[in-house]
Amino acid sequence: MKPLQIGNLTARYPIVQGGMGVGISLSGLASAVARQGGIGVISAVGIGLLEGNNKNYRANNQKLFEREIKKARKLAPDGILGANIMFAVTDFDDMFRIALEQSLDIVIIGAGLFLKIPPTVDKDQFIHSKTKYAPKLSSARAVKLTLKVWDEKFGRLPDAFVIEGPKAGGHLGFKKSELTGELKPLDQIIKEVKQVISPYEDKYGQAIPVIAAGGIYTGYDMFDIMQAGADAVKIGTRFVTTEECDADIRFKQEFIRASEKDIVIIDSPVGLPGRAVENDFIRSVNAGETKPIKCEWRCLKTCDWRKVPYCIAQALANAAKGNLDEGFAFAGSNAYRATKIETVPEVFAQLIDEYHKAQKNAAVYS
Numbered sequence: 001m002k003p004l005q006i007g008n009l010t011a012r013y014p015i016v017q018g019g020m021g022v023g024i025s026l027s028g029l030a031s032a033v034a035r036q037g038g039i040g041v042i043s044a045v046g047i048g049l050l051e052g053n054n055k056n057y058r059a060n061n062q063k064l065f066e067r068e069i070k071k072a073r074k075l076a077p078d079g080i081l082g083a084n085i086m087f088a089v090t091d092f093d094d095m096f097r098i099a100l101e102q103s104l105d106i107v108i109i110g111a112g113l114f115l116k117i118p119p120t121v122d123k124d125q126f127i128h129s130k131t132k133y134a135p136k137l138s139s140a141r142a143v144k145l146t147l148k149v150w151d152e153k154f155g156r157l158p159d160a161f162v163i164e165g166p167k168a169g170g171h172l173g174f175k176k177s178e179l180t181g182e183l184k185p186l187d188q189i190i191k192e193v194k195q196v197i198s199p200y201e202d203k204y205g206q207a208i209p210v211i212a213a214g215g216i217y218t219g220y221d222m223f224d225i226m227q228a229g230a231d232a233v234k235i236g237t238r239f240v241t242t243e244e245c246d247a248d249i250r251f252k253q254e255f256i257r258a259s260e261k262d263i264v265i266i267d268s269p270v271g272l273p274g275r276a277v278e279n280d281f282i283r284s285v286n287a288g289e290t291k292p293i294k295c296e297w298r299c300l301k302t303c304d305w306r307k308v309p310y311c312i313a314q315a316l317a318n319a320a321k322g323n324l325d326e327g328f329a330f331a332g333s334n335a336y337r338a339t340k341i342e343t344v345p346e347v348f349a350q351l352i353d354e355y356h357k358a359q360k361n362a363a364v365y366s
């Protein structure tokens with residue numbers, strides 16, 4: 001298995017842990033993955049809802065994000081650590097600045113197109129930053145636009161792309177109609193993306209690794225998608241049912257109790273579809289019930305809190321803390337495959353073992 005090379009950054013294993021908000025991947029999970037030789041990712045989204053006074057949400061967000069980065073660094077001093085920051089949140093610019101100030105190894109930018117330098121960071125700092133940038137996108141079209149704008153406006157390219165297919169968990173970059181019928185295979189999207197990237201790699205003399213995400217659960221899945229051209233994988237769901245995952249045990253148990261039919265697509269107030277484990281909360285919202293909101297902080301750029309049936313940030317924070325009566329668990333399409341709680345080293349050992357088995361099988365039949 002080849003290490004993942006992103007510029008001067010080398011991860012021993014091409015395994016990136018998916019950043020999972022709110023409060024699912026913090027310093028505990030991220031540092032455990034980094035210690036195993038993968039890339040551990042803290043989710044910055046809504047982090048301030050997990051503790052303290054919600055009235056100071058913005059300040060809390062920043063304080064807790066910094067604290068989690070420092071904690072993760074202590075727990076994995078030699079590991080590679082990153083953050084997932086959603087473009088759709090109103091404090092994206094501040095969280096991005098903190099990631100650079102704290103010299104995180106990599107920032108993965110999800111839920112939106114990242115086409116302008118945040119005003120909290122100056123152009124020079126942005127262009128020459130030690131922190132690597134990896135936009136998370138779901139189509140070759142979005143990758144093409146991103147490359148064109150970065151080339152023309154910034155004179156530099158993203159350091160990597162995360163390409164997330166329709167089987168992933170959380171908010172999804174697809175229309176609901178694209179998620180309920182036949183799903184577009186991730187390997188096809190990866191091949192299309194590689195074609196779009198190639199001329200830019202030539203122009204800049206720089207390799208831009210493609211990290212595939214969505215529905216990768218075993219080392220066999222990993223091998224298949226890397227055969228299709230991915231340089232690495234990004235795995236979320238599989239890491240939820242680990243001891244080190246930062247969510248409450250009741251959140252993890254939602255995955256263990258779920259059967260395949262419990263994994264459903266919901267309409268999120270963010271304006272994107274999301275994938276989650278169905279529960280009474282989701283059923284009541286689907287039946288038309290609304291949960292009263294008094295929004296103090298306007299965390300999402302796209303959310304009109306007067307119109308949405310519930311507060312998604314609060315529902316996800318409640319779930320992370322184990323209160324599934326007032327929230328629900330986001331989950332990838334494979335969440336129902338979990339049968340027990342494992343440790344991160346156990347998951348790594350299995351992924352690597354299965355990958356090597358798949359590799360051997362492929363050699364025998366070729």
Ligand SMILES: Cc1cc2nc3c(=O)[nH]c(=O)nc-3n(C[C@H](O)[C@H](O)[C@H](O)COP(=O)(O)O)c2cc1C
Pocket residue numbers: 017018019020021022024043045084086109110111136164167168169170171213214215216234235236237238240329330331332333334
């Ligand atoms: C519980 C959960 C929460 C997630 N939260 C976020 C998030 O806040 N931001 C984001 O960009 N992606 C989020 N994701 C997506 C993951 O980072 C990852 O790309 C995806 O889960 C990969 O698919 P998999 O779960 O099938 O492995 C979330 C996924 C899950 C399962």
